[in-house]
Every structure is written in C-alpha cells, then in structure tokens.
Amino acid sequence: MGQATEKNSGMRPTAEGKPLAHVEKHFHPGVPRLERETEKTTVALVGNPNVGKSVVFNYLSGLYVDVSNYPGTTVEINRGVFENYVVYDTPGVYGISSFSDEESVTRDIVLDADLVIDVVDATHLERDLFLTQQLVDMGKKMIVVLNFMDEVKRQKVEINVERLQHFLGVKVIPTIAVRKVGLDELKQSLPDAREGTQREELHSLLHTMLSRVGSQAEALLVLEGDPYVAARHGISPGTHQERIYIDRRNRVNYIVNHVVVDHATSMQLSGLLGRWAMKPLTGVPMLLTSLYLLYLLVGKFVAQDIVDLTENQLGKGIWEPWLRSAIVSLMSWPPWLEALLVGEFGVLTMTTTYLLFLLLPLVIGFYVALALLEDSGYLPRLATLVDRLLNFLGLNGRAVIPLILGFGCVTSATITTRLLGSEREKTIATTILQFAIPCSAQLAVIAALLAGAGFAPLVVYVSVILAVLISIGTLLNRLMKGESAPLLIDLPPMRLPRFRNVARKTSVRTYQFMKEATPWFFVGALVVGMLQITGLLDAWQRALMPVTTRWLQLPPEAATAFVMGIVRRDFGAAGLYSMMFSPMQIVVALVTITLFVPCVASLMVMLKERGVKQGVLIWAGTWIVAFAVGGIVSHILI
Amino acid sequence: MVRQSRKVPLVVVRSGDHVRIVSVPSGKLRTQFIRLGINEGERVVCLERLPGGTIVIQKNRQQIALGHQLARQVIVQMESARNEEN
Numbered sequence: 086m087g088q089a090t091e092k093n094s095g096m097r098p099t100a101e102g103k104p105l106a107h108v109e110k111h112f113h114p115g116v117p118r119l120e121r122e123t124e125k126t127t128v129a130l131v132g133n134p135n136v137g138k139s140v141v142f143n144y145l146s147g148l149y150v151d152v153s154n155y156p157g158t159t160v161e162i163n164r165g166v167f168e169n170y171v172v173y174d175t176p177g178v179y180g181i182s183s184f185s186d187e188e189s190v191t192r193d194i195v196l197d198a199d200l201v202i203d204v205v206d207a208t209h210l211e212r213d214l215f216l217t218q219q220l221v222d223m224g225k226k227m228i229v230v231l232n233f234m235d236e237v238k239r240q241k242v243e244i245n246v247e248r249l250q251h252f253l254g255v256k257v258i259p260t261i262a263v264r265k266v267g268l269d270e271l272k273q274s275l276p277d278a279r280e281g282t283q284r285e286e287l288h289s290l291l292h293t294m295l296s297r298v299g300s301q302a303e304a305l306l307v308l309e310g311d312p313y314v315a316a317r318h319g320i321s322p323g324t325h326q327e328r329i330y331i332d333r334r335n336r337v338n339y340i341v342n343h344v345v346v347d348h349a350t351s352m353q354l355s356g357l358l359g360r361w362a363m364k365p366l367t368g369v370p371m372l373l374t375s376l377y378l379l380y381l382l383v384g385k386f387v388a389q390d391i392v393d394l395t396e397n398q399l400g401k402g403i404w405e406p407w408l409r410s411a412i413v414s415l416m417s418w419p420p421w422l423e424a425l426l427v428g429e430f431g432v433l434t435m436t437t438t439y440l441l442f443l444l445l446p447l448v449i450g451f452y453v454a455l456a457l458l459e460d461s462g463y464l465p466r467l468a469t470l471v472d473r474l475l476n477f478l479g480l481n482g483r484a485v486i487p488l489i490l491g492f493g494c495v496t497s498a499t500i501t502t503r504l505l506g507s508e509r510e511k512t513i514a515t516t517i518l519q520f521a522i523p524c525s526a527q528l529a530v531i532a533a534l535l536a537g538a539g540f541a542p543l544v545v546y547v548s549v550i551l552a553v554l555i556s557i558g559t560l561l562n563r564l565m566k567g568e569s570a571p572l573l574i575d576l577p578p579m580r581l582p583r584f585r586n587v588a589r590k591t592s593v594r595t596y597q598f599m600k601e602a603t604p605w606f607f608v609g610a611l612v613v614g615m616l617q618i619t620g621l622l623d624a625w626q627r628a629l630m631p632v633t634t635r636w637l638q639l640p641p642e643a644a645t646a647f648v649m650g651i652v653r654r655d656f657g658a659a660g661l662y663s664m665m666f667s668p669m670q671i672v673v674a675l676v677t678i679t680l681f682v683p684c685v686a687s688l689m690v691m692l693k694e695r696g697v698k699q700g701v702l703i704w705a706g707t708w709i710v711a712f713a714v715g716g717i718v719s720h721i722l723i
Numbered sequence: 724m725v726r727q728s729r730k731v732p733l734v735v736v737r738s739g740d741h742v743r744i745v746s747v748p749s750g751k752l753r754t755q756f757i758r759l760g761i762n763e764g765e766r767v768v769c770l771e772r773l774p775g776g777t778i779v780i781q782k783n784r785q786q787i788a789l790g791h792q793l794a795r796q797v798i799v800q801m802e803s804a805r806n807e808e809n
Contacts, residue, residue, distance in 0.1 A: 209785055211785055212759065212785045327757070330754060331762060359786070360771060364773065470773070472788070481790050571752075571791075573752060573759075576779070
C-alpha cells in the first residue's frame with residue numbers, strides 16, 4: 086500500500102498512481118463527494134442487492150462503524166475502519182451508472198476508492214458477474230468474493246474458481262460469509278487486489294477517451310453515456326452504451342458457460358416458497374399470514390403488552406410523578422412555567438413518556454418487521470403478486486415498497502417514492518401515503534385503541550381507509566396524463582434473515598428516526614402547552630366545536646388531537662389515547678386523524694420532493710377529505 | 724410441436740413454456756433488460772403467468788418479473804411447451 090501515503094486533500098491518484106489535480110471539478114450539485122481520509126486506503130464494498138455484503142462488512146469493520154446519509158441523498162452509507170483501511174458499504178446495485186440515487190452514490194464511492202471488494206452471489210453468477218465485469222472494465226484494483234458457496238454445493242452446482250479467476254484476471258475468494266468461512270483469507274488478500282484483464286474490444290475505445298478523462302474508470306463511464314461523469318469533464322456523454330453492454334453481457338454468458346456446471350434436478354424448497362409467494366392462490370394466504378404474524382409482533386406484543394408496561398408502569402407510574410415532584414421541590418416556579426414543564430402537556434413529562442415509553446418500543450418493533458421482510462427476499466415477490474392490482478391505481482408492483490414503508494414512517498416512505506419510474510407514479514404514491522397510510526407510531530396507537538373497541542370498529546376502520554385509498558388512486562390514475570412505468574424486477578432468492586443484520590438495521594434506523602422525531606415532539610409539546618396556557622387551546626376547541634361535536638359527534642377535546650396532529654401524526658393519535666370515547670366514536674376519531682394532515686416533517690419532505698404547488702394542494706386536500714369522510718362515517722354510525 | 728417457431732408477445736405464454744427472446748422494447752428499459760441478461764437470442768422459461776398477465780421468467784437460476792404491459796412488448800419465439808396439455 087505504498088501509494089496510500091502519497092495522498093493529500095485535493096489530489097487523487099488514478100489507477101496508475103498519477104495524482105489528478107482537477108478533483109474539485111468532479112462535484113455535481115446533486116451528489117457531493119465524500120470527504121476522504123488522507124492516510125488510509127479506501128475500500129469500496131460493492132455487490133448486487135441481497136448478496137451478503139453487510140455480513141462481509143460487519144466482519145471487516147468490527148466495532149468501529151458509523152452510519153451517515155451520503156451527502157445530498159437519503160442513501161445510507163456504513164463506514165468502518167480496520168488496520169490501515171477505511172471500508173465503505175455501498176447500496177446494492179446491478180450495475181454502475183446514474184439510473185438512481187443508489188447507483189450514483191455507488192458510482193462515486195467506487196470512483197474514489199483505492200480498491201474494490203466485489204461480493205458476488207455464487208448461485209446467481211449470470212446476474213452478478215455483469216457488475217463484476219463492469220468493475221474489471223473500469224480497471225479498478227479489486228478482489229471478488231464468491232459468497233454462498235454452501236448453497237452452491239447444496240444445489241449441486243460446481244463452480245471452477247481457478248478458471249473464473251483466470252477469465253476475470255483478479256483474485257476470487259470462495260466464502261460462506263454467515264459462517265465466516267473465507268473471510269479471514271479475504272482480509273489477508275487485500276494487498277493482492279489488482280486490475281483485471283482488459284478486453285480487446287474495449288481497448289481501442291478506452292484508449293481515445295482515456296487521453297481526455299485521465300482515469301480508465303471514468304473513461305468507461307463516459308463511453309457508457311453517464312451524463313454526470315461526462316459533465317464533470319466538460320465533454321458530451323458517449324453513445325456506446327448498448328454496444329458495450331451487449332458485449333459485456335455476452336462475455337459474462339461466455340464466462341458462466343465455462344465456469345459453472347449444473348447437476349441440479351429438482352426445485353429447492355426456498356424456490357418453491359418464492360413461487361408460491363407470487364401466485365394469487367397461495368400468495369394471498371401467505372401475505373395474510375405474514376401480515377397477521379407481523380400484527381402479532383408489532384400490533385399486539387409490542388404495541389399492547391410492552392407499551393402497557395413502559396408507558397403506564399414506567400412512564401406514567403414512575404417517571405412522570407418522580408420528575409414532577411423533583412422539579413416542583415427544586416424551587417417555586419411560576420404556575421404557567423410549571424404547567425409548561427411538567428403539566429398535562431409538559432415538555433418534560435409528556436414528551437419523554439411519548440418518546441421513550443410509547444414511540445421507541447413501537448418503532449423498534451416496526452423496524453424489526455421491516456428488516457425481516459427485506460432480508461427474506463419477500464418484498465419483490467409481493468411486488469409481483471400485487472402488480473396487476475396496483476396498475477388500477479396507476480402504479481406498478483414496486484410501489485408496494487413505499488406503501489409498506491409508509492406504515493413505518495410516511496416521511497421516509499415519501500422519500501423512497503423516488504425509486505418509482507415516473508413523476509406520475511411518484512405523485513400518486515405520495516398522495517396515497519400522505520392521505521391514507523398511518524405511520525407506525527400512529528398505527529400502534531390506532532391498534533391499541535381499536536383493540537379496546539372490538540371487532541366491528543376494526544372492520545369499519547379498515548374498510549373506510551381502504552376505500553379512500555382506492556378512490557384516491559383510481560381518481561388520480563384517471564385524471565393524470567401519461568402512463569405509468571411497467572414492472573421489471575429481479576427476484577432475489579428467498580433466504581432466512583440473519584439475526585445480526587436485522588439487529589443492526591433496526592438499531593441504525595431506530596436511531597435515525599428518534600433523532601429526527603425528538604425535536605418535533607418537544608416543539609409540539611411546547612406549542613400545545615403554550616396554547617393551553619394562553620387560552621388559545623380553548624379558543625381553538627370552541628372554533629372547531631361545530632365540526633368536532635356536531636359534524637364528527639366527538640367530545641370537544643378531540644380538537645386538541647388535531648392541533649397535535651398537525652405537528653406529528655402519531656402525536657395526534659397519541660392525544661386521542663387519553664380521551665373517553667364510545668367504540669364508534671373511536672372509529673370516527675381514528676378515521677379523521679388517519680386521513681388528516683401529515684406531520685410537519687412529512688410536509689417538508691413532500692414540499693421538497695413534489696414541489697410547493699403540489700405539496701400544498703395535497704396538504705390542503707387532507708383537511709377536506711379527513712373532515713368530510715370522518716363526518717360521513719359519523720352520521721352513518723352514530 | 725405445432726406451436727414451434729411462432730413469434731408471440733411474452734404475455735401470451737403459459738407457465739412451463741420455453742421461449743427464445745426475439746426482441747425487447749427500445750428505450751430506457753432496454754439497458755435494464757441487458758443488465759438482467761434478457762437480450763435478444765436468450766432462452767428463458769416462463770415460470771409463472773399470473774392472472775392479468777404479470778409474467779415471471781427464469782433463466783438458469785435467475786428469476787425476473789415483468790408487468791403485463793411490458794410482457795406485451797417483448798416478442799418471443801416458442802421453443803417447446805413443458806407438456807402440450809398444460
């Protein structure tokens with residue numbers, strides 16, 4: 086690693102070790118580059134989705150890991166340090182270019198890295214080697230990790246590693262990452278990372294571009310028509326993409342044909358399970374079963390048993406009285422300040438109870454559920470199953486991912502609508518999310534309230550929300566111009582989720598969520614507390630009285646929940662928690678609060694993603710629809 | 724063997740049918756097709772045809788799902804059916 090010490094900020098060595106002085110010009114506004122360490126060798130960990138990349142990352146990085154969003158994006162990047170290396174875990178991608186934020190981030194990390202570890206699913210060589218061959222073509226120093234060798238053996242497939250090594254021209258290390266087999270060899274082999282065999286077809290093409298761009302990796306991406314990399318060098322993107330891609334595909338097929346011998350005869354159970362998940366006859370029961378199991382985990386175990394323990398016993402039983410007496414005994418406070426700090430909506434009492442004893446367990450529960458869904462490979466099959474149905478709403482199956490994520494946090498789900506193919510789909514999915522999808526914290530309060538109300542209210546609530554969801558989607562699909570993009574996805578194999586990965590994903594996401602949510606809860610409590618002290622809360626309740634008591638037929642205090650709901654949705658639903666309702670009033674209140682405005686954070690993200698005009702339109706629409714539908718339900722039921 | 728060498732849109736094939744890809748639509752999705760290994764000349768099996776025309780194809784161990792609109796635009800040539808009465 087001799088060249089590792091030659092680096093200094095602003096100078097970046099190319100594959101040939103010559104420093105480039107024009108790094109500053111490489112910025113493009115959407116995705117700024119990561120700041121690099123000056124001393125250590127940077128390693129990019131790259132691979133297709135679900136290939137065990139994070140297991141390799143965990144092994145290499147050990148304890149010293151930090152997580153951050155890649156500057157200017159919402160893409161999560163793990164960064165770990167070991168020995169003399171800094172390793173970046175990149176999002177799973179099928180190739181390197183600028184199709185999505187994930188690809189752009191991966192592209193830039195790879196371009197900046199000194200060497201690349203490419204993790205390959207040995208059971209899916211045809212798919213995965215396309216990326217591998219692209220990295221070879223980029224001329225990056227690299228090592229290939231051939232993961233899931235145990236599954237290869239079980240599937241009675243033989244892979245000639247020697248020959249694969251020969252074709253690629255780089256070291257290939259067979260591993261079983263979850264059992265740590267081969268990972269030590271990987272660690273020892275990092276100094277052996279080298280550039281692969283350059284193919285003759287590419288040589289002349291690259292040669293001309295290389296003189297204009299400076300690094301083989303960037304030259305290749307420009308030839309492949311990557312607009313951002315081309316713009317960084319002030320040249321127009323190349324037009325050779327299809328030719329290069331087809332050549333590469335043929336090369337990969339050639340390699341696979343000469344390296345893999347398939348002795349398999351029958352389908353594996355995981356294969357069968359994967360097929361069943363997509364057929365309506367078996368897929369719908371599987372979906373219902375999974376949803377029921379998730380409900381047992383999140384809606385029952387966490388939302389009721391655990392939250393009862395934490396919120397009532399710990400929060401209201403021990404923490405709040407203790408804090409109140411501690412604060413009161415500290416000094417004699419003016420009554421308004423005391424109310425503000427430790428009163429009914431106390432910034433110190435209510436906020437901490439909501440955050441630590443209500444929200445935290447719920448969010449953890451939800452993220453565990455989400456990680457299980459993701460890591461099992463179930464989501465893409467679910468997308469396939471529901472594709473045709475979502476077509477009626479002007480969406481394709483992929484939209485099931487933001488919609489399901491919305492049950493976690495509408496704010497982050499709104500961001501993931503980016504993965505949808507067209508503006509039209511993004512608008513439809515965002516609108517559905519903001520109107521009709523309750524987020525996890527809200528959902529948990531809803532589940533707890535409905536559990537107390539009985540079966541009929543549950544059915545009514547679910548049907549009303551579903552009806553609104555379907556009407557919004559269908560209406561937008563009719564009204565909006567254009568056509569939605571069709572479904573085209575790769576189905577990764579079904580696998581048993583690994584405990585460590587689920588735990589890590591959950592802790593990272595929970596931390597990010599709490600970090601983002603906490604200030605809003607303090608602000609919300611402060612606002613509501615101030616409104617209460619100044620008498621504005623009463624005024625608001627009186628102003629909304631005709632709507633709350635006559636139209637919705639709820640007690641006047643329900644108006645408080647709506648104020649709180651403007652700040653955070655879950656906050657609003659939590660406000661309903663302490664009020665006394667009849668079962669049917671619960672349904673009305675929950676329908677209204679579910680359809681009501683998204684939280685402030687969500688609104689901000691929506692304004693950013695969809696523009697001010699559309700964002701405000703959707704936001705205002707939720708007021709109208711929430712009160713209209715709530716009132717109609719109320720007049721039918723009560 | 725009557726159906727051999729007929730060129731049809733992918734959306735009409737049945738599960739178990741072996742087909743050869745004759746053409747994939749041009750445009751932005753074409754790159755994605757090539758990356759996933761579904762370019763002209765490749766042989767694939769239709770793993771599932773879901774009601775409504777969502778198609779799942781398999782090439783060796785790789786499975787890919789296509790929406791019905793897309794499956795209409797992919798032209799394939801029938802190679803053989805798994806069994807004729809299927």
